Amino acid sequence: MANAQGIKLGLLVYNGGGDWYANPTSLKNLAAFCNEQLHTNFSLQEARVEVGSPEIFNYPFIHMTGHGRWALTDDEAKNLRKYLEGGGFLHIDDNYGLDPYVRPSLKKVFPELDLVELPFTYPIYHQKFNFPNGLPKIHEHDNKAPKGFGLIYKGRLVCFYSYETDLGDGWEDSEVHNDPVEKHIAALQMGANLVQYVFSNTDNKNNQPISQ
Numbered sequence: 001m002a003n004a005q006g007i008k009l010g011l012l013v014y015n016g017g018g019d020w021y022a023n024p025t026s027l028k029n030l031a032a033f034c035n036e037q038l039h040t041n042f043s044l045q046e047a048r049v050e051v052g053s054p055e056i057f058n059y060p061f062i063h064m065t066g067h068g069r070w071a072l073t074d075d076e077a078k079n080l081r082k083y084l085e086g087g088g089f090l091h092i093d094d095n096y097g098l099d100p101y102v103r104p105s106l107k108k109v110f111p112e113l114d115l116v117e118l119p120f121t122y123p124i125y126h127q128k129f130n131f132p133n134g135l136p137k138i139h140e141h142d143n144k145a146p147k148g149f150g151l152i153y154k155g156r157l158v159c160f161y162s163y164e165t166d167l168g169d170g171w172e173d174s175e176v177h178n179d180p181v182e183k184h185i186a187a188l189q190m191g192a193n194l195v196q197y198v199f200s201n202t203d204n205k206n207n208q209p210i211s212q
Contacts (some may be wrong), residue, residue, distance in 0.1 A: 016071030025170035052076040059159035067097035129189035136186040138170035
């Protein structure tokens, strides 16, 4: 994968009270892992991007996390929809407590669409790394099986929602959560799959700004 040269992964800054800043080391480690495994050249400093800002269109991959409430204004929902329609991608990772707000917020962005659980055969699980049973289980939360949901617009996956796994915690520095090495690696491998899928299947293979 020879693209993704000199750009930053995006971290979504949102309103409502949720801690969008919950995992300060996660995207740095994911970027470093992708640089090593996928031969990308990401900056190790993520870009913090407000959901309603035009700056969002500069980043093909936006990650969102948190434990609490996510609320969108009409203008923010419109901006996020334009971003996703134009070729952008949003990864939402429930850091425990975000789930009750994900579907209502996405309904505000795409009233006509529903999140659907992606089958284990979906290409996002079979990029550089193979996950034949879907998402890896990183943290217990409610001790449910991890699930990966997608929002598909005109045949394209524009949003991936990872639930009951906590990939972002798994990406963090190992001493933050004291995860076993194998869970840390599995989380990073799944994250790399997301990145590779996005940069291989969007209109941004050459990292051009998203169309507005």
